[in-house]
Amino acid sequence: MEKRMFKVYAKNDEKIQLKVIPGHFVTSQSHITHYMDMTTMKTRCAEAGRIAAVLAQRYEATTPVDSIICLDGLEVVGAFLAEELAQAGVLSMNAHKTIYIVTPEFHQNGQILFRDNIQHMIRNRNVVILMGSITTGVTLHQCMESVLYYGGKIQGVSAIFSAVNKVAGIEINAVFHKQDIPNYESYHAQNCPMCKKQEKIDAIVNGYGYSKL
Template sequence: MEARMFKAYAKGDEKIQLKIISGHFITSQSHITHYLDMTTMKTRCAEAAQIARLLSAKYEATTPVDSIICLDGLEVVGAFLAEELAKAGVLSMNAHKTIYIVTPEFHANGQMLFRDNTQNMVKNRNTVILMGSITTGTTLRQCMETVLYYGGKIQGVSAIFSAVNKVAGIEINAVYDKQDIPDYESYPAEKCPMCQRKERIDAIVNGYGYSKL
C-alpha cells in the first residue's frame, strides 16, 4: 500500500510535507480514495510547531481564544497553536491568561462528551476546534453541537486537511484542501464506485491511523 504514496507540500512552508496514499479506504462515515498520513505531524515537535504556525496566521489578534478543542490526537499541535496565538497577541479571557488544551471523550455509543472536571474549560469559553482531517463534516458537526451543549462559544475551526470550505456556516482554516489533492473523493458506502467495481479495501482509517485488511 505504501508504494502508492506521494507527498503534498504546504502553501507557505514547503518544509511541511503531507504523505498521501491512494487506494480504497473506509472511515466511520464514508469511503475515501486517499489516506492522509499525519503521523509525524502529530508526534514530531518541529513538524507540529510548523503546522501550528501556519494555522495561527489566519487568526486576528482581536479574536479571543480560551480553549482549543483537540480531536484526532492533535494535542501536541494544539499546544503549539496556543503558544503561537499567545505570541500573536490573541486574547484569552481565562483568569490565568492562558489557553486550555482540551480533548473530548467518545462514549461507547459514539456520543461525544466532556467530563465534569473539564467542563469548566468549555463553558462560557471562546473555543477553536482543531482536527486532523475533515471529509464530510459529520464529526465536526458533532463536535460543534457538543461544545455548544456545554456552553462553549465557537470562534473558529482549524484542520490539517479539509475537503470542504465551510461547515455550519463556519469557514475551515486548513493547511491543505482539495486543490492540493485534486483526485481526493469521498462517497457514501452504498454509493461507492470502488465497491461497485469490486476493488478491494486497503484499510480502515480514522484520525489516529489505519488498520490494513
C-alpha cells in the first residue's frame, strides 16, 4: 500500500503534508477510493501543533470554547488547539477558565457516551468537535446528537480532512477537503463501482488506522 502513497500539501501551511493512498477501502459507512494516513499528524508534536494553528484561525476571538471533543485519537491535536485558542484570547466560560480535552466512549451498539465523571465537561459548555476524517458525516452526526443530549452547545466542528462541507447545518472547519484529493470518491456499499468491477478490498479503515485484507 505504501508504494502508491502520495502527499498533498495544505494551502495555508505547506509544512502540513497529508499522506494519501489510493485503492479500495471500506469504512463502517462507505467504500472510499483513498485512505488518508494521519498517523504522524496525530503523534508528532510539531505536526499536531501546525494543524492546531490552522484550525484555530476559525475560532480566534469570535467563539467561546469550554471543551474540545476529540475523536479518532486526536487528543494531541486537541491539546495544541486548546493552547492556540487560549493564547488567542478565546474565552472559556467555565469556572476554571480553561479548556477541557474530552474523549467520548463508543458503546458496542455504536452509541457515543460520556460517563458521569465527564458529563460536567459537556453540560452547558461551549463545545468544539475535533475529528481526523469526515467521510459521510454519520459518525459526526452521532457525536453531535450525543453532545446535545448531554446538554452541550456545539460551537464548531473541525477536522483534518472532510469530504463534506456541512453536517446538520454546521460548516466543517477542515485543513483538507475533498477537492484537494484527485479523484476522491465515497460510495455506499451497495453502489460501489469498485465492488461491481470485482476490485479487491485493500483494507478496512477507521479513524485509528487500517487493517489490510
